[in-house]
Amino acid sequence: MKQELKQMLAELTAITGLAGQEQQVVKHLLELLSPLADQIEVDGFGNISAVKRGNRPGPRLMITAHSDEIGAMVKSVESNGFVRFHKVGGTLDPLLLGRKVLVSGHIGIIGVKAGHMQTPLERTRVVASDNLYIDLGVDSAEAVAALGVKVGDPIVYVAELATLGGNSDRVFGKAVDDRIGCAVLVKLLASLQGVEFAGEVHAVITVQEEVGLRGATVAAYRVNPDLAIALDTVPAGDTPDINTNKELPIHIGRGPVIQVLSGGGPRGFLLNPCVKQFMVAMAEQAQVPYQLAVFSGGNTDASAMHLVRDGILSAALTMPRRYSHSPVEMLDLNDAVHALQLLRQICLNLPAIAELSFI
Numbered sequence: 497m498k499q500e501l502k503q504m505l506a507e508l509t510a511i512t513g514l515a516g517q518e519q520q521v522v523k524h525l526l527e528l529l530s531p532l533a534d535q536i537e538v539d540g541f542g543n544i545s546a547v548k549r550g551n552r553p554g555p556r557l558m559i560t561a562h563s564d565e566i567g568a569m570v571k572s573v574e575s576n577g578f579v580r581f582h583k584v585g586g587t588l589d590p591l592l593l594g595r596k597v598l599v600s601g602h603i604g605i606i607g608v609k610a611g612h613m614q615t616p617l618e619r620t621r622v623v624a625s626d627n628l629y630i631d632l633g634v635d636s637a638e639a640v641a642a643l644g645v646k647v648g649d650p651i652v653y654v655a656e657l658a659t660l661g662g663n664s665d666r667v668f669g670k671a672v673d674d675r676i677g678c679a680v681l682v683k684l685l686a687s688l689q690g691v692e693f694a695g696e697v698h699a700v701i702t703v704q705e706e707v708g709l710r711g712a713t714v715a716a717y718r719v720n721p722d723l724a725i726a727l728d729t730v731p732a733g734d735t736p737d738i739n740t741n742k743e744l745p746i747h748i749g750r751g752p753v754i755q756v757l758s759g760g761g762p763r764g765f766l767l768n769p770c771v772k773q774f775m776v777a778m779a780e781q782a783q784v785p786y787q788l789a790v791f792s793g794g795n796t797d798a799s800a801m802h803l804v805r806d807g808i809l810s811a812a813l814t815m816p817r818r819y820s821h822s823p824v825e826m827l828d829l830n831d832a833v834h835a836l837q838l839l840r841q842i843c844l845n846l847p848a849i850a851e852l853s854f855i
């Protein structure tokens with residue numbers, strides 16, 4: 497399974513799917529999910545909903561993974577052919593300099609002021625994205641237009657999925673967040689073929705998560721599940737630049753994370769204790785390692801879904817990944833395998849969802 501997930505992740509991360517322009521990823525996932533679903537549709541927003549029905553009636557479970565990735569879009573073109581851009585999602589300024597990018601399918605590079613020309617201060621300073629530019633190898637705005645590049649076109653990192661030298665289970669690249677969730681969802685539906693269970697599993701590939709959980713908001717309303725689980729990634733706190741226990745006690749390779757708290761304020765999520773107990777029981781039944789975590793630094797689709805209609809019971813199951821929102825997002829494939837096993841256990845025990853309530 498690890499190898500299969502790795503291969504599918506490589507396939508999915510190779511596709512461009514900037515938030516709001518996920519068409520290519522959606523098309524690809526539609527092809528992968530269609531043969532596995534009893535019913536499948538893409539809503540007007542771009543969310544895929546693939547339904548797998550059990551052989552007996554029962555509760556409806558919705559599991560989301562988002563298809564979009566962070567990046568930027570073309571903002572303007574200088575007369576000499578350099579492209580200015582606007583960031584989309586949580587793209588980080590310090591990581592942009594000198595990077596290889598894809599602009600509307602054309603390879604470009606984010607330019608760097610010649611080292612020889614930089615002042616001592618410039619050498620230690622982060623350049624804001626507004627002051628950066630992309631070189632497409634042409635010398636005029638007309639030549640950029642001739643390539644078909646227009647304002648609003650997507651820009652993403654070029655960063656093929658690769659394996660780390662010391663551990664073949666650890667892979668890195670761009671858009672691992674959340675193409676790994678998409679890959680796990682495909683494998684989950686595949687694992688339910690010909691299996692008897694009660695209830696319905698709605699595997700939903702959402703759009704526009706990175707810009708404010710927008711796709712999940714409309715998809716949750718439409719599906720109206722008894723339980724919604726956001727399957728996503730979460731930053732790992734086990735690198736030398738983070739005080740792990742004090743700041744973020746999440747480790748790569750120690751199992752998927754059941755998030756007890758995500759974000760904060762109006763855009764936050766607190767896990768219902770009954771749902772927490774259910775998720776933990778399922779992990780223990782499936783004999784998979786898991787981590788309970790409090791992570792105030794970000795959200796998942798669960799933060800949107802639990803506020804839909806009269807409050808949908810929700811959970812966030814996330815896979816730790818180092819170097820979030822970079823072109824080298826790193827994941828331990830064992831965490832993905834364990835997330836898959838845990839979700840399968842839940843799918844085979846859907847009637848238990850009917851017992852969940854606030855008190």
Ligand SMILES: [Zn+2]
Nearest residue numbers: 673674728729
């Ligand atoms: Zn994500």
